[in-house]
Amino acid sequence: MAEAPAAPERPRIVCSDNGPEAPYPLQMEGEVISGFGRGSKELGIPTANLPVDESQMTWIANITSGVYFGYAALRLPANHPDIPAATSSSNGDSSSTEYHIFPMVMSIGYNPFYKNSKRSAEVHILHKFAQDFYGAPMRLLLLGFVREEKNYAGVEALIEDINIDCEVARRSLDRPAWTPREGVVGKGTGTLDGSWLVREDKA
Ligand code: ADP
Ligand code: RBF
Numbered sequence: 001m002a003e004a005p006a007a008p009e010r011p012r013i014v015c016s017d018n019g020p021e022a023p024y025p026l027q028m029e030g031e032v033i034s035g036f037g038r039g040s041k042e043l044g045i046p047t048a049n050l051p052v053d054e055s056q057m058t059w060i061a062n063i064t065s066g067v068y069f070g071y072a073a074l075r076l077p078a079n080h081p082d083i084p085a086a087t088s089s090s091n092g093d094s095s096s097t098e099y100h101i102f103p104m105v106m107s108i109g110y111n112p113f114y115k116n117s118k119r120s121a122e123v124h125i126l127h128k129f130a131q132d133f134y135g136a137p138m139r140l141l142l143l144g145f146v147r148e149e150k151n152y153a154g155v156e157a158l159i160e161d162i163n164i165d166c167e168v169a170r171r172s173l174d175r176p177a178w179t180p181r182e183g184v185v186g187k188g189t190g191t192l193d194g195s196w197l198v199r200e201d202k203a
């Protein structure tokens with residue numbers, strides 16, 4: 001039997017240095033729900049799932065299934081260990097910023113490897129959390145596309161590609177035009193407008 005051809009080298013950075021281009025940024029929000037319980041966490045890539053309502057978010061019904069990257073803002077409960085001690089915010093008033101911004105990479109689609117019948121949206125946040133945050137309000141700013149979703153011969157190949165996706169997202173976001181003015185947890189600030197992520201909840 002002939003060996004499978006080696007997978008082509010993937011670029012480690014995507015999109016223009018000048019920042020996101022139309023149709024991005026795309027916005028999505030909801031509360032973190034339980035996913036398929038397949039033990040993504042055990043594989044080292046926990047994914048926070050959001051409900052997908054294609055009738056409310058028409059763009060998601062038409063978007064290509066695949067991997068996207070951008071930022072997630074989380075409103076963690078007051079006693080959560082991952083709330084940063086000193087929160088940077090654009091106006092210097094740390095008490096007004098309830099949402100904290102983290103870099104993320106996400107999958108939107110049917111997960112052909114698992115043959116789901118329903119479209120899912122799951123977000124891997126590029127931060128090591130000490131505790132889960134099921135139920136937390138989460139806002140997503142999708143800034144760019146990484147690749148289409150694929151099927152895989154084995155779970156190892158899937159994990160390998162997801163790890164490359166994480167590196168692509170990290171490096172692509174680590175540019176001034178891709179970094180929010182409002183600040184990213186553990187990182188600096190840039191020139192991107194991230195105000196939607198941290199705006200106050202409507203009463
Ligand atoms: P499920 O099938 O319920 O989605 P996962 O194994 O995918 O289970 O774990 C997801 C949960 O793990 C999230 O809902 C969140 O509470 C927690 N979590 C911890 N660290 C992260 C992270 N870095 N990114 C996303 N979720 C995380
Ligand atoms: N599932 C697939 O079947 N094909 C994919 O190409 C794929 N890409 C993913 C990329 C990222 C960044 C993430 C977070 C998930 C992806 N998934 C994909 C979903 C994956 O199967 C799911 O998270 C499993 O629960 C991992 O065990």
Ligand code: MG
Pocket residue numbers: 034035036040046047048049122
């Ligand atoms: Mg999940």
